[in-house]
Amino acid sequence: MPRSLRLSPLTRYWFGAVAVVWLCLASVGLAVLWQYDNAPGKPATAPGSWPSHSHLTRAVDAPTLVMLAHPQCSCSRASLGELEELLARTNVQPKTYIVFLKPASFGDGWEQTDLWRTATRLRDVSVVRDDDGIEARAFGAATSGQTLLYDRNGRLQFSGGITSSRAHQGDNAGRQSLVALLNGGRNARTGTNVYGCPLFASGS
Numbered sequence: 001m002p003r004s005l006r007l008s009p010l011t012r013y014w015f016g017a018v019a020v021v022w023l024c025l026a027s028v029g030l031a032v033l034w035q036y037d038n039a040p041g042k043p044a045t046a047p048g049s050w051p052s053h054s055h056l057t058r059a060v061d062a063p064t065l066v067m068l069a070h071p072q073c074s075c076s077r078a079s080l081g082e083l084e085e086l087l088a089r090t091n092v093q094p095k096t097y098i099v100f101l102k103p104a105s106f107g108d109g110w111e112q113t114d115l116w117r118t119a120t121r122l123r124d125v126s127v128v129r130d131d132d133g134i135e136a137r138a139f140g141a142a143t144s145g146q147t148l149l150y151d152r153n154g155r156l157q158f159s160g161g162i163t164s165s166r167a168h169q170g171d172n173a174g175r176q177s178l179v180a181l182l183n184g185g186r187n188a189r190t191g192t193n194v195y196g197c198p199l200f201a202s203g204s
Contacts, residue, residue: 040193041143050154059095070144073197079145144196161194
Protein backbone atom coordinates (compact mmCIF):
# COMPACT_ATOMS: atom_id res chain seq x y z
CA MET A 1 0.00 0.00 0.00
CA PRO A 2 1.37 3.46 -0.85
CA ARG A 3 2.54 5.36 2.20
CA SER A 4 -0.08 8.09 1.57
CA LEU A 5 -2.93 5.52 1.83
CA ARG A 6 -1.76 3.79 4.97
CA LEU A 7 -3.99 4.31 8.00
CA SER A 8 -2.49 5.33 11.26
CA PRO A 9 -3.06 3.07 14.31
CA LEU A 10 -5.39 5.67 15.78
CA THR A 11 -7.47 5.84 12.58
CA ARG A 12 -7.71 2.05 12.43
CA TYR A 13 -8.80 2.03 16.07
CA TRP A 14 -11.63 4.51 15.38
CA PHE A 15 -12.77 2.61 12.28
CA GLY A 16 -12.91 -0.57 14.36
CA ALA A 17 -14.76 1.15 17.17
CA VAL A 18 -17.35 2.60 14.78
CA ALA A 19 -17.85 -0.83 13.18
CA VAL A 20 -18.42 -2.45 16.59
CA VAL A 21 -20.92 0.24 17.62
CA TRP A 22 -22.77 -0.11 14.28
CA LEU A 23 -23.00 -3.88 14.67
CA CYS A 24 -24.30 -3.51 18.23
CA LEU A 25 -26.95 -0.98 17.19
CA ALA A 26 -28.02 -3.17 14.25
CA SER A 27 -28.32 -6.20 16.55
CA VAL A 28 -30.39 -4.25 19.06
CA GLY A 29 -32.63 -2.94 16.27
CA LEU A 30 -33.21 -6.44 14.90
CA ALA A 31 -33.95 -7.75 18.39
CA VAL A 32 -36.49 -4.99 19.01
CA LEU A 33 -38.11 -5.63 15.63
CA TRP A 34 -38.26 -9.38 16.29
CA GLN A 35 -39.80 -8.78 19.70
CA TYR A 36 -42.40 -6.41 18.22
CA ASP A 37 -43.30 -8.83 15.40
CA ASN A 38 -43.77 -11.69 17.84
CA ALA A 39 -45.57 -9.86 20.64
CA PRO A 40 -49.29 -10.75 20.60
CA GLY A 41 -51.93 -8.08 20.91
CA LYS A 42 -54.58 -7.88 23.59
CA PRO A 43 -56.97 -10.83 23.25
CA ALA A 44 -60.70 -10.38 22.89
CA THR A 45 -63.11 -10.83 25.76
CA ALA A 46 -65.55 -12.44 23.36
CA PRO A 47 -69.02 -13.37 24.62
CA GLY A 48 -69.72 -17.09 24.72
CA SER A 49 -72.96 -16.53 22.85
CA TRP A 50 -73.66 -14.24 19.91
CA PRO A 51 -74.11 -10.72 21.33
CA SER A 52 -77.74 -9.64 21.11
CA HIS A 53 -76.74 -5.99 20.69
CA SER A 54 -74.70 -6.66 17.55
CA HIS A 55 -76.14 -5.23 14.34
CA LEU A 56 -74.63 -8.08 12.33
CA THR A 57 -77.05 -10.80 11.27
CA ARG A 58 -75.98 -14.26 12.38
CA ALA A 59 -76.63 -17.20 10.07
CA VAL A 60 -79.00 -19.83 11.49
CA ASP A 61 -78.15 -22.54 8.95
CA ALA A 62 -74.36 -22.21 8.99
CA PRO A 63 -71.53 -20.95 11.21
CA THR A 64 -70.79 -17.23 11.28
CA LEU A 65 -67.21 -15.94 11.06
CA VAL A 66 -66.32 -12.38 12.08
CA MET A 67 -62.99 -10.61 11.66
CA LEU A 68 -62.55 -7.22 13.34
CA ALA A 69 -59.92 -5.03 11.70
CA HIS A 70 -58.37 -1.58 11.73
CA PRO A 71 -58.28 -0.17 8.17
CA GLN A 72 -54.93 1.56 8.77
CA CYS A 73 -53.17 -1.50 10.21
CA SER A 74 -50.69 -2.88 7.69
CA CYS A 75 -50.30 -6.01 9.84
CA SER A 76 -53.86 -7.00 8.92
CA ARG A 77 -53.01 -7.50 5.26
CA ALA A 78 -51.64 -10.91 6.25
CA SER A 79 -54.85 -11.65 8.19
CA LEU A 80 -56.93 -10.97 5.08
CA GLY A 81 -54.69 -13.28 3.05
CA GLU A 82 -55.05 -16.02 5.64
CA LEU A 83 -58.83 -15.55 5.72
CA GLU A 84 -59.00 -16.02 1.97
CA GLU A 85 -56.86 -19.15 2.26
CA LEU A 86 -58.91 -20.74 5.03
CA LEU A 87 -62.22 -20.10 3.24
CA ALA A 88 -60.81 -21.88 0.20
CA ARG A 89 -60.03 -24.94 2.36
CA THR A 90 -63.35 -25.42 4.13
CA ASN A 91 -66.15 -27.82 3.26
CA VAL A 92 -68.71 -25.68 5.09
CA GLN A 93 -68.81 -22.04 4.03
CA PRO A 94 -69.57 -19.78 6.99
CA LYS A 95 -71.38 -16.48 6.74
CA THR A 96 -68.35 -14.21 6.88
CA TYR A 97 -67.96 -10.58 7.93
CA ILE A 98 -64.92 -8.33 7.86
CA VAL A 99 -65.71 -5.41 10.13
CA PHE A 100 -63.55 -2.30 9.77
CA LEU A 101 -63.34 0.23 12.58
CA LYS A 102 -64.33 3.80 11.74
CA PRO A 103 -63.93 6.21 14.70
CA ALA A 104 -66.52 8.96 14.98
CA SER A 105 -63.79 11.63 14.90
CA PHE A 106 -62.87 10.79 11.29
CA GLY A 107 -64.86 11.67 8.18
CA ASP A 108 -66.63 9.36 5.77
CA GLY A 109 -64.26 7.39 3.58
CA TRP A 110 -61.43 7.30 6.14
CA GLU A 111 -61.90 3.55 6.46
CA GLN A 112 -61.77 2.81 2.73
CA THR A 113 -58.07 2.09 2.49
CA ASP A 114 -56.35 -0.50 0.35
CA LEU A 115 -57.17 -3.05 3.08
CA TRP A 116 -60.87 -2.27 2.64
CA ARG A 117 -60.55 -2.65 -1.12
CA THR A 118 -58.71 -5.95 -0.69
CA ALA A 119 -61.46 -7.22 1.60
CA THR A 120 -64.20 -6.31 -0.88
CA ARG A 121 -62.53 -8.52 -3.48
CA LEU A 122 -62.85 -11.65 -1.32
CA ARG A 123 -65.62 -13.97 -2.43
CA ASP A 124 -68.73 -14.42 -0.28
CA VAL A 125 -67.52 -11.96 2.35
CA SER A 126 -69.52 -9.00 3.66
CA VAL A 127 -67.42 -5.91 4.42
CA VAL A 128 -68.96 -3.70 7.10
CA ARG A 129 -68.07 -0.26 8.46
CA ASP A 130 -68.04 -0.24 12.24
CA ASP A 131 -69.01 3.27 13.28
CA ASP A 132 -67.23 4.24 16.50
CA GLY A 133 -66.31 0.61 17.17
CA ILE A 134 -69.78 -0.51 18.24
CA GLU A 135 -69.33 -3.99 16.81
CA ALA A 136 -65.75 -4.35 18.04
CA ARG A 137 -66.93 -3.58 21.56
CA ALA A 138 -69.93 -5.90 21.25
CA PHE A 139 -67.56 -8.76 20.44
CA GLY A 140 -64.95 -7.66 23.01
CA ALA A 141 -62.26 -7.17 20.35
CA ALA A 142 -59.17 -5.09 21.12
CA THR A 143 -56.69 -6.02 18.37
CA SER A 144 -56.91 -5.77 14.59
CA GLY A 145 -57.21 -9.20 13.01
CA GLN A 146 -59.28 -10.65 15.86
CA THR A 147 -61.29 -13.51 14.38
CA LEU A 148 -64.33 -15.18 15.93
CA LEU A 149 -66.33 -18.22 14.89
CA TYR A 150 -69.84 -18.87 16.16
CA ASP A 151 -71.76 -22.03 15.32
CA ARG A 152 -75.26 -22.08 13.86
CA ASN A 153 -76.68 -21.99 17.39
CA GLY A 154 -74.73 -18.84 18.23
CA ARG A 155 -72.15 -20.49 20.48
CA LEU A 156 -68.56 -19.28 20.36
CA GLN A 157 -66.25 -21.91 18.84
CA PHE A 158 -63.03 -19.96 18.27
CA SER A 159 -61.46 -16.65 19.28
CA GLY A 160 -58.00 -15.58 18.16
CA GLY A 161 -55.75 -14.59 15.31
CA ILE A 162 -54.98 -16.35 12.05
CA THR A 163 -51.35 -15.31 11.60
CA SER A 164 -48.28 -16.59 13.47
CA SER A 165 -46.84 -13.09 14.00
CA ARG A 166 -47.40 -9.52 12.87
CA ALA A 167 -47.76 -9.14 9.09
CA HIS A 168 -46.58 -12.73 8.56
CA GLN A 169 -48.54 -14.89 6.16
CA GLY A 170 -48.12 -18.66 6.21
CA ASP A 171 -49.32 -21.81 7.90
CA ASN A 172 -50.39 -21.16 11.50
CA ALA A 173 -52.40 -22.63 14.36
CA GLY A 174 -55.31 -20.19 14.04
CA ARG A 175 -55.98 -20.96 10.40
CA GLN A 176 -55.54 -24.68 11.00
CA SER A 177 -58.00 -24.60 13.88
CA LEU A 178 -60.67 -22.74 11.94
CA VAL A 179 -60.34 -25.05 8.94
CA ALA A 180 -60.63 -28.07 11.25
CA LEU A 181 -63.66 -26.65 13.06
CA LEU A 182 -65.44 -25.78 9.82
CA ASN A 183 -64.65 -29.22 8.43
CA GLY A 184 -66.06 -30.98 11.46
CA GLY A 185 -62.83 -31.56 13.39
CA ARG A 186 -63.03 -32.00 17.15
CA ASN A 187 -59.43 -31.56 18.20
CA ALA A 188 -58.89 -28.02 16.97
CA ARG A 189 -57.75 -25.27 19.31
CA THR A 190 -60.46 -22.89 20.42
CA GLY A 191 -58.14 -19.91 20.78
CA THR A 192 -54.82 -18.48 19.58
CA ASN A 193 -52.82 -15.30 19.99
CA VAL A 194 -53.82 -12.40 17.79
CA TYR A 195 -51.17 -10.21 16.15
CA GLY A 196 -52.03 -6.72 14.98
CA CYS A 197 -52.46 -3.07 15.85
CA PRO A 198 -54.69 -1.98 18.74
CA LEU A 199 -58.21 -1.16 17.59
CA PHE A 200 -58.63 1.54 20.19
CA ALA A 201 -56.30 4.09 21.69
CA SER A 202 -55.31 3.43 25.27
CA GLY A 203 -58.12 4.40 27.63
CA SER A 204 -60.78 4.69 24.92
